[in-house]
Amino acid sequence: MIELEVKSREAAIQENVEEARKKDKGLKVEDGLAILSYILMWYGFSISLSVYNKWLFSVEGVDFNYPIFSTSLHQFVQFGVAYLIRRYREDHIEDWDLRAIMPCALASAGDIGMGNLSLRTVTLSFYTMVKSxxxxxxxxxxxxxxxxxxxWRLLLIxxxxxxxxxxxxxxxxxxxxxxxxLVMGAACCSGLRWSLTQMLLKGSKMYNGDPINTIYYLSxxxxxxxxxxxxxxxxxIxxxxxxxxxxxxxxxxxxxxITPGVIAFYMTLSEFYLLNKTSVLSLSIAGIFKELLTITIAYLFFGDHLTQINLLGLVVTLIAICAYNAFRFTNFNKSHN
Known part of the structure; x- marks a missing residue:
């Protein structure tokens, strides 16, 4: 029975992985608008959370010395919000499958924990750029x-x-x-986290492709x-x-x-919806433009200094983003000819 269950799960994952590979190739106008709305939501909540955390954890701000503890509270708040939504929808409660959840939870904890801890020692713009x-x-x-x-073209980009x-x-x-x-560790965990999350969203009946369910079981x-x-x-002590x-x-x-926990819930929700509509790499590329906005905000409101080389780096990054979009567009046209 256990072998059949494992094979069934692997087959489900493989089937949905094939669907994920095709997602960027055949998007309708409605899908494009939905993706755009999720991206804008993600940008708004993510930038708000980054600025809020920098203000809360930094010596120049509130100087709350326990960013990891605060981050754990964010997760419990997200669980509470997801629980209330599921109760409202009268969803059936399944048992936790820790074998499926634990790898993703560990990667997510490493990403968020190390990221927030680093904000005590680095500037917001430095964090944002390295995290890219x-x-x-x-x-x-x-x-x-x-x-x-x-x-190879994708690797070059x-x-x-x-x-x-x-x-x-x-x-x-x-x-x-x-x-x-710390930021590099968070970046590595981030790449692993989103790959595991996409497999979790697609490969388990327990989550059924529903971001609310995923947050409920994962957070x-x-x-x-x-x-x-x-x-x-x-x-x-x-x-x-x-x-x-x-x-x-x-x-x-x-x-x-508690407030950043609520912000984190909606940020995570928009991220998961994006994963359902696109791919891990597309989400990461969209994140780069978000990072550019964060750097601009850090420059305007936190006084982070940007040199000419930094600005040239921004231009190079933007060009690479355009090249990636052109690469995806070319693949889209090939798949329809």
């Missing part, structure tokens, strides 16, 4: 898992885009090796993992004796920690 390297990781894992066909990212990072005045390694496991990381790294609630007040402090 998840493109390479996304391509690597997508090819390894059979979600994307390897193509990704390499050019990576050069643009390196140029954008050049000249960082206060370089933190620990911060850099509490992620929250538990990140909370454990927080206890080990930040320490329960330090968190319990923090003067944060004394200074801000219990009500205001609680609202400040």
């Amino acid at each position: 390297s998840n493109l390479g990781f996304a391509l690597m894992f997508s090819v390894l898992f059979g979600l994307e066909r390897f193509n 990704i390499l050019v885009m990576s050069v643009g990212v390196v140029m954008m990072v050049a000249g960082e005045t206060v370089f933190s090796l620990i911060g850099f390694l 509490p496991v992620m929250g538990a993992i990140i909370f454990t990381m927080s206890m080990l790294v930040e320490g329960p 330090n968190i319990a004796t923090s003067d944060f609630f004394e200074i801000k007040g219990v009500l205001a402090g609680s609202v400040m920690l």
Whole structure:
């Protein structure tokens, strides 16, 4: 029975992987508008969350010293929102399949946990630019898992885009090796995370391709993992004796920690809907333009400095994004001729 179940699951994954490969080839106008709306939602919520976290965690802002603990709360808030929606829809509650959830939860916890921890030591623009390297990781894992066909032109585009990212990072005045390694670790986990998430959305009847279901089953496991990381790294005594609630007040402090969890829920929801409509790599490419917007906001509101090389890197990255879109458009035309 177990072997049949495993074979059935593998067959379901393979079938849906083939569908994922074709997604960028045959999009209708309605699909294009839906994708655009999801991208705009993702941009809005993601940039808002990045700016909010930078303000909450940085010394220049609120200086809340426990970003990993805060991130674990985000996951539990997301679970609460998903639970309420499922109760409203009267969805049937299935048992948790930890074998399917755990790899994705670990990758997601690494992405979010290391990313938020790095914001204490690096600027928002530096974080954004280094995190853009998840493109390479996304391509690597997508090819390894059979979600994307390897193509030399595609590899060249990704390499050019990576050069643009390196140029954008050049000249960082206060370089933190620990911060850099944390962001790179988050980027690697991010590429792995989205490949595993797409397979999870497509290959399990438990999630049924529904982002709400995926958040419901995934977020509490992620929250538990990140909370454990927080206890080990930040320490329960330090968190319990923090003067944060004394200074801000219990009500205001609680609202400040819960609010980003709600933002994170809608950001994750839009990401999952995008994964349903496109591919991991397309999502990553769309993310690059979002990162450019974040860099602009960091420059305008946080005073992050950009040199001429940084700006040239932005231009190179934009050109690579255009080349990627042209590559996808060419494939689309070939599939319809």
